[in-house]
Amino acid sequence: AQSVTQLDSHVSVSEGTPVLLRCNYSSSYSPSLFWYVQHPNKGLQLLLKYTSAATLVKGINGFEAEFKKSETSFHLTKPSAHMSDAAEYFCVVRSNTGNQFYFGTGTSLTVIP
Amino acid sequence: EAQVTQNPRYLITVTGKKLTVTCSQNMNHEYMSWYRQDPGLGLRQIYYSMNVEVTDKGDVPEGYKVSRKEKRNFPLILESPSPNQTSLYFCASSSRLGLADYNEQFFGPGTRLTVL
Numbered sequence: 001a002q003s004v005t006q007l008d009s010h011v012s013v014s015e016g017t018p019v020l021l022r023c024n025y026s027s028s029y030s031p032s033l034f035w036y037v038q039h040p041n042k043g044l045q046l047l048l049k050y051t052s053a054a055t056l057v058k059g060i061n062g063f064e065a066e067f068k069k070s071e072t073s074f075h076l077t078k079p080s081a082h083m084s085d086a087a088e089y090f091c092v093v094r095s096n097t098g099n100q101f102y103f104g105t106g107t108s109l110t111v112i113p
Numbered sequence: 114e115a116q117v118t119q120n121p122r123y124l125i126t127v128t129g130k131k132l133t134v135t136c137s138q139n140m141n142h143e144y145m146s147w148y149r150q151d152p153g154l155g156l157r158q159i160y161y162s163m164n165v166e167v168t169d170k171g172d173v174p175e176g177y178k179v180s181r182k183e184k185r186n187f188p189l190i191l192e193s194p195s196p197n198q199t200s201l202y203f204c205a206s207s208s209r210l211g212l213a214d215y216n217e218q219f220f221g222p223g224t225r226l227t228v229l
């Protein structure tokens with residue numbers, strides 16, 4: 001069965017410092033992985049996706065993630081945090097049938113001015 | 114504008130009173146899905162539909178029903194709501210990527226349901 005584990009429920013960074021949100025996945029095949037962002041009282045927006053092309057995936061708003069099969073990880077990074085990055089972030093894996101999506105429990109990012 | 118719409122956005126109801134939350138997408142997507150979001154649990158898939166008249170259970174289907182009579186609509190039905198169904202509900206849609214694969218999902222704005 002597929003699953004994702006987001007290792008931190010809360011992350012706090014200062015504005016202008018790097019962001020690292022950690023995600024490990026469990027899958028018996030080469031997975032499709034996604035990161036979504038949810039701003040307060042808003043719906044979810046896709047940040048980036050990995051679908052077995054380049055292992056380093058660039059997304060919107062300066063975010064990127066690196067797929068590491070040996071570590072079963074798909075961590076989300078950004079070189080310099082902005083106040084507008086404060087939100088909830090979800091790591092998602094698609095099932096091997098392609099029909100279901102499994103969300104992590106989320107990481108709440110706080111950006112300190 | 115490409116979008117997924119949900120109605121109502123907010124609903125307060127009482128135990129046992131049947132309700133329907135509508136979901137509609139204008140992107141001609143084959144795949145549609147319902148999720149519930151609860152604090153500390155992330156989003157959990159309730160039901161999904163791969164195309165018209167094709168639906169299947171997700172991880173938490175108990176107490177819910179769905180139908181997919183038209184490609185654009187995917188209503189969520191709670192026949193006898195209970196307080197443990199108080200949650201934030203999201204509808205999503207996605208285009209087909211391959212024979213059995215789907216692309217990333219586009220989400221609606223959410224429906225906040227309270228069952229008293």
